[in-house]
Amino acid sequence: MERIEGLVGSTAAGVWRGGCCAAVTVTLLAVGMMLLASGGGLDAAQPTEAAQDGFVPMGDIPPEDQLPAAPLLVAAYAVVWAIAIGYLWTIWRRLGSVERELAEVARRVGGREP
Amino acid sequence: MHRRLFPALAGLSLCFFVVAPVLIVRAPYESTMGLVQKIFYFHFPAWMAMFLAIFILGISSGIYLFRRKPAADRLAVASAELAVVFGLMGLITGPLWGIKAWGVWWQWDARLTMAVILELILVAYLLLRQYGGAGSDRLAAGLGLFAMANVPFLYISTEIWRTVHPRTSVVPTLPVDFGIPLWWSLVGFIVLCFALLSVRSRLEEQRGALDQLYLAVEEE
Numbered sequence: 001m002e003r004i005e006g007l008v009g010s011t012a013a014g015v016w017r018g019g020c021c022a023a024v025t026v027t028l029l030a031v032g033m034m035l036l037a038s039g040g041g042l043d044a045a046q047p048t049e050a051a052q053d054g055f056v057p058m059g060d061i062p063p064e065d066q067l068p069a070a071p072l073l074v075a076a077y078a079v080v081w082a083i084a085i086g087y088l089w090t091i092w093r094r095l096g097s098v099e100r101e102l103a104e105v106a107r108r109v110g111g112r113e114p
Numbered sequence: 115m116h117r118r119l120f121p122a123l124a125g126l127s128l129c130f131f132v133v134a135p136v137l138i139v140r141a142p143y144e145s146t147m148g149l150v151q152k153i154f155y156f157h158f159p160a161w162m163a164m165f166l167a168i169f170i171l172g173i174s175s176g177i178y179l180f181r182r183k184p185a186a187d188r189l190a191v192a193s194a195e196l197a198v199v200f201g202l203m204g205l206i207t208g209p210l211w212g213i214k215a216w217g218v219w220w221q222w223d224a225r226l227t228m229a230v231i232l233e234l235i236l237v238a239y240l241l242l243r244q245y246g247g248a249g250s251d252r253l254a255a256g257l258g259l260f261a262m263a264n265v266p267f268l269y270i271s272t273e274i275w276r277t278v279h280p281r282t283s284v285v286p287t288l289p290v291d292f293g294i295p296l297w298w299s300l301v302g303f304i305v306l307c308f309a310l311l312s313v314r315s316r317l318e319e320q321r322g323a324l325d326q327l328y329l330a331v332e333e334e
Contacts, residue, residue: 067214069150076153076207077135080160083206084306087199091313098320105327 120316123309130302137295144292150214155295157207158285159303161229164200165265166307167193168236172262175255187251188318189311190258194239196310197261200303201233216278224275228268235261 134155144151170193177186208226209219220226235257242254272281288296 069148069214072150072210072214073152076210077156079206079210080156080203081131083199083203084310088310088313091310091317095313095317095320098317098324102320102324102327105324105331109327109331 119312120309123305123312127302127306127309130298130305134295134299134302137298141295142291147215150211153207153211155299156303157204157211158296159300160200160203160207162300163303163307164197164204165269166304167197167200167311168232168261168265170311171197171236171239171258175258175262179252179255179259184322187255188322189315190255191240191243192311192314192318194236194243194258194261195314196307198233198236198240199310200307201229201236205229205233221278223277223279225268225271225277225279228264228271232261232264232268235264 138152138155141152141155143149171190174186174190174193177183178190208229212221213219239254239257239261242250242257246253269282271277272279273283285296
C-alpha cells in the first residue's frame with residue numbers, strides 16, 4: 001500500500017514538474033514575442049526585397065567571394081614537407097628501437113656462451 | 115652501404131627542394147588557373163615518385179615470388195610503404211588544387227577514383243604484411259604485382275575516359291618556363307624516394323637480422 005502511495009505521489013510530482021516547465025516555456029515565448037513587437041523587431045525581420053524567381057549566372061565572381069589561391073598553395077607545399085619529415089622521423093624511431101633490441105638480444109646471447 | 119648512401123641522397127634531395135621554390139615562384143602563371151596551378155610542381159612529382167616506388171614493389175615482388183630471395187621481399191615492403199606516403203602527398207595536394215580550379219574538393223571521376231583504389235591496394239598490402247601471419251608474404255607479393263599492373267591504367271585514364279582532371283598530354287607539351295621547375299622538382303622527388311628507400315630498407319634488414327637472432331636463440 002505504501003508502495004502504491006509512493007507511486008501515485010511520484011506521478012503527481014512528475015505531472016506538476018512538467019506543467020511548471022510548460023508554463024515557463026509559454027511565458028518566455030510570450031514575453032519574447034511582446035518584446036519583438038514593441039521594439040519593432042517584427043518590422044525589421046520583414047524582407048525588403050522580393051523573393052528570387054530564378055538564378056542568373058554571373059560572368060566573374062566578385063573578389064570578396066573568390067577563394068584565395070596563396071593559402072592553398074602554401075598548404076600544399078607544407079603538407080608535402082610535413083609528410084616527408086614526419087615519415088623520416090618514424091623510420092628513425094623504428095630503426096632506433098630495432099637496433100636497440102638487436103643489441104640487447106645479441107648481448108644476452110653473447111653472455112650465455114661459455 | 116645504407117649508412118653512407120642515405121646522407122648523400124638526403125643531402126642531394128635537400129638541395130633540390132631548397133632551389134625548387136625559387137624556380138616555382140619564377141615560373142609564369144597559367145592563364146586559366148593562375149597561382150594555384152603551381153601546386154602542380156609538387157603534385158605531379160609526388161605521383162611519379164609513387165609510381166616509381168610501385169614499380170620497385172612490383173619487380174621485387176615478382177623476384178620474391180619466383181626466386182624466393184628475402185632481400186627482394188624486404189625491398190618490396192619498404193617500397194610499398196613509400197608508395198603509400200607519396201600517394202598520400204598526391205591525394206592531399208590534389209584537392210587543395212581542385213577546390214580552387216574546379217570549385218570542389220573531390221570528384222569521383224575515373225582518374226581520382228583509380229588513384230584512391232591504388233592507394234587502398236597499397237594499404238591492403240601493408241596490412242597484409244603486418245597482420246597476415248605465416249604465408250602472407252607470398253600473397254602480398256601477388257598484391258604488389260597487381261598494384262604495379264594498375265599504374266599504366268591510372269596514368270592513361272585521362273586519355274581513355276572524360277574526366278575533369280588535366281590530361282596526361284599536358285606534361286610532354288609544357289613550355290620551357292613551366293617545364294624547368296617541374297623537371298627540377300621531379301628529380302628532387304625521385305632522389306628523395308631513393309633516399310627514403312635506402313633508410314627504410316635498412317630498417318627491414320635490421321628486422322630480418324633480429325628475427326634470425328631470435329630463431330637462433332630458440333633453437334639453442
